[in-house]
Amino acid sequence: MRVTNENTGRRSFLKVMGATGAVVAAAGAGLMKPAKSLAANFPFPKEAFDKESLSSAMQAALGTTNVQEANVSLKAPTIAENGAVVPITASSDMGSKVAKFHIFVEKNPAPYTARFHMLDTGRAEVSTRIKMGETSNIIAVAETTDGSFYKATKEVRVTIGGCGG
Amino acid sequence: MAKTGTARIRVGSAQKGQAVQVRSLILHPMETGLRKDPKTGKKIPAHFIQKVKADFNGDRVFEADWSVAISKNPYLSYYLAPQSSGTLKMTWEDNQGGVFTAEAEVKVG
Numbered sequence: 001m002r003v004t005n006e007n008t009g010r011r012s013f014l015k016v017m018g019a020t021g022a023v024v025a026a027a028g029a030g031l032m033k034p035a036k037s038l039a040a041n042f043p044f045p046k047e048a049f050d051k052e053s054l055s056s057a058m059q060a061a062l063g064t065t066n067v068q069e070a071n072v073s074l075k076a077p078t079i080a081e082n083g084a085v086v087p088i089t090a091s092s093d094m095g096s097k098v099a100k101f102h103i104f105v106e107k108n109p110a111p112y113t114a115r116f117h118m119l120d121t122g123r124a125e126v127s128t129r130i131k132m133g134e135t136s137n138i139i140a141v142a143e144t145t146d147g148s149f150y151k152a153t154k155e156v157r158v159t160i161g162g163c164g165g
Numbered sequence: 166m167a168k169t170g171t172a173r174i175r176v177g178s179a180q181k182g183q184a185v186q187v188r189s190l191i192l193h194p195m196e197t198g199l200r201k202d203p204k205t206g207k208k209i210p211a212h213f214i215q216k217v218k219a220d221f222n223g224d225r226v227f228e229a230d231w232s233v234a235i236s237k238n239p240y241l242s243y244y245l246a247p248q249s250s251g252t253l254k255m256t257w258e259d260n261q262g263g264v265f266t267a268e269a270e271v272k273v274g
Contacts, residue, residue: 120224123244
């Protein structure tokens, strides 16, 4: 959630500095952007996506397995008609403090499923559809801008598994 | 059979400074690499979208990293809080070098 109006900030910045030209404009442009969207560069987390247990996946993705169950909501069906297409929604009342959502499916061959970077989104909520191989807990973790983690867990029962093995 | 990479974005009507929902869908097999071709018995190679990027008026507002466990023909919804009208551009990149894009105009009233 963007709090400042970038254009007004930049114009008044230039006015105060009394400066001319490209150098200040370029510096101003960089300084005025919300920090989260500045030169965002998130390498694909291949190693974490390859981990085969929930604890090793969480350790690789988050740097910890010790996450408090709070401040996050996870919407998912109690019983999934089709394990190949399970709709989930992760959300949090922490708003712009949420930097990322991480999704894990405990019993999948590789539990780490997705990572979402909430750079300038206006609402801490994301939805997608995932594959589940069997009945399992789904864990949604919110990572805040100050490096804390919170999670919500929901068990989804799967009658027809969706990993296609 | 509709073509891999065909994508669609829908954005609700936006009020300045308010969050508006973005819904996207792209046709893609999201093949895990674990499945065997029933005819040949050979494993079908993994073919899945790894990276999704969303830019609004040139600024990155949202990004996603996906594993093979995202469903086929992946649906993705997130929110935007536009300060002005503009163009939302999404890019999907898969593990076989496929790059697919779609755009939507967002009118802030």
